[in-house]
Amino acid sequence: xxxxxxxxxxxxxxxxxxxxxxxxxxxxxxxxxxxxxxxxxxxxxxxxxxxxxxxxxxxxxxxxxxxxxxxxxxxxxxxxxxxxxxxxxxxxxxxxxxxxxxxxxxxxxxxxxxxxxxxxxxxxxxxxxxxxxxxxxxxxxxxxxxxxxxxxxxxxxxxxxxxxxxxxxxxxxxxxxxxxxxxxxxxxxxxxxxxxxxxxxxxxxxxxxxxxxxxxxxxxxxxxxxxxxxxxxxxxxxxxxxxxxxxxxxxxxxxxxxxxxxxxxxxxxxxxxxxxxxxxxxxxxxx
Numbered sequence: 001x002x003x004x005x006x007x008x009x010x011x012x013x014x015x016x017x018x019x020x021x022x023x024x025x026x027x028x029x030x031x032x033x034x035x036x037x038x039x040x041x042x043x044x045x046x047x048x049x050x051x052x053x054x055x056x057x058x059x060x061x062x063x064x065x066x067x068x069x070x071x072x073x074x075x076x077x078x079x080x081x082x083x084x085x086x087x088x089x090x091x092x093x094x095x096x097x098x099x100x101x102x103x104x105x106x107x108x109x110x111x112x113x114x115x116x117x118x119x120x121x122x123x124x125x126x127x128x129x130x131x132x133x134x135x136x137x138x139x140x141x142x143x144x145x146x147x148x149x150x151x152x153x154x155x156x157x158x159x160x161x162x163x164x165x166x167x168x169x170x171x172x173x174x175x176x177x178x179x180x181x182x183x184x185x186x187x188x189x190x191x192x193x194x195x196x197x198x199x200x201x202x203x204x205x206x207x208x209x210x211x212x213x214x215x216x217x218x219x220x221x222x223x224x225x226x227x228x229x230x231x232x233x234x235x236x237x238x239x240x241x242x243x244x245x246x247x248x249x250x251x252x253x254x255x256x257x258x259x260x261x262x263x264x265x266x267x268x269x270x271x272x273x274x275x276x277x278x279x280x281x282x283x284x285x286x287x
Contacts, residue, residue: 032046032047033045033046033047033119034046034047034049034050034053036056036091037057038056038057038091038092038095041095043116044119044120045091045116045119045120046086048112049086052086052088056088064249064271065089065214066092067251068214068249068251068273069089069093069096071251071273071279072212072273072279073096073097073186074096074097074185075096076097076098076185077096077097077098077099077185077186078098078099078101078182078183078185078186079093079097079100079184079185079186079187079188080101080103080132080172080181080187080211081100081101081103081188082103082187082188082190082191083103083104083188083189083190083191083192083216084104084113085104085106085109085113085152086109086112086113086150087112087113087116089188090113090116090122090125091117091122094122094125097124097185097186099125099126099182100122100124100125100126101125101126101128101182101184102117102125102126102127102128103130103131103132104127104129105129105131105141105154105167105168105169106143106149106154107149107165107167108149109149109150110129112150113127128180128181129167129168130167130170131156131168131170131191131194132169132170132172132175132198133156133169133170133171133194133198134171134197134201135169135171135201136169136171136174137169138167138169139156139159139166140156140159140160140164140165140166140167141154141155141159141164141165141167142154142159142160142161142163142164143163144158144161144192145158145161148163149163154192155191155192155193156169156191156193156194156197157192157193157194157221171205172202173204183211184209184211185211186211186212186213187211187212187213188213189214189215189216191216192218193221193222195217195218196232196235196236199215200235200236200239202239203239206239207242210276212273212274213243213273213274213275214271214272215236215271215272215273215274216269216270216271217233217236217259217265217270217271217272219232219233219265219266219268219269219270220266220267220268226266229266230260230266233259233265233266236259237259237260238256240256240274241256243275243276244275245273245274245275245277246258246259246272246273246274246275247272247275247279248270248271248272249270249271251273251279
C-alpha cells in the first residue's frame with residue numbers, strides 16, 4: 001500500500017513539474033524574454049527559446065562546453081564562434097574574453113542571435129550572418145530533412161534542400177585579409193557536418209596562427225560508407241597532428257590518432273579540443 005501511495009505521489013509530482021514548465025515557457029514566450037543567469041551575471045534572452053535557456057541555466061545543456069571555454073579563454077582572447085546559433089556560447093564568451101566574432105548563416109537563428117546580443121548590449125561581440133567555409137563566395141545552406149531553419153541543425157551539407165538559401169561564405173584567411181575579423185586565439189567550430197569541408201582547408205591557417213580549437217564532429221551525417229566516414233575523420237585529425245595537446249570533451253589527454261581510431265567518433269557526435277598549450281585542469285589532475 002505504501003509503495004502504491006509513493007508511486008502515485010511520484011506521478012503527481014512529475015505531472016506537476018511538466019505543467020509548471022509549460023506554464024513558465026508560455027509565460028516567457030508571451031513576455032518575449034527569459035531572465036537568464038550565468039555565473040551570477042544576468043542576461044535578457046529571447047522568450048521563444050525559454051525551454052532551452054532554462055536547460056542552460058540549470059546545467060542541463062552541454063555543461064562540458066562551458067568548462068572547456070573557461071579553460072581556453074582569457075581576458076585578452078579573441079574568440080571566433082563558428083556556428084553560433086542563437087548565442088549561448090557567445091553570451092558566455094563575452095564575459096571571459098576581450099572580443100568575440102560570432103558567425104551564423106542560418107537566417108532564423110541569426111535573428112535570435114542578433115536579438116540576444118543587442119538586448120544585452122554586448123559591445124565586445126561582432127556578429128556576421130555568414131558562413132566560415134573552405135571557399136569564399138556564395139554557398140547554400142539548408143535545414144535537415146523534416147526540420148526548419150533555426151533549430152541548430154542547418155548546414156552547408158543540406159544545400160540541395162528545397163528550403164535552402166544562398167549565404168555569403170568566407171575562408172578564415174579572407175576574413176582576416178578583408179579586416180572583417182581579427183586573428184583568433186580560440187575558435188569553436190560547430191557547423192553540423194560542414195567541418196569536414198572546412199577543417200582540411202584550414203591547415204595552413206592553423207599552422208600560421210596556432211589558435212586553440214574546440215571542434216564538434218558530426219560524422220554520422222557524412223553520406224557514404226563507413227570507409228568514407230573514416231577517411232573524412234582521418235583527414236580532419238591529420239590537420240591537427242602538429243598540435244601538442246589534444247583533449248576529449250572531458251578534458252582527458254588523447255591524440256589525433258585516438259580520434260580516428262575511436263569508433264564513437266564515426267558513429268556518434270563527438271568533440272575535441274586542440275591546443276598549443278596545456279590546459280590547467282588537466283595539468284592539475286596529473287600533478
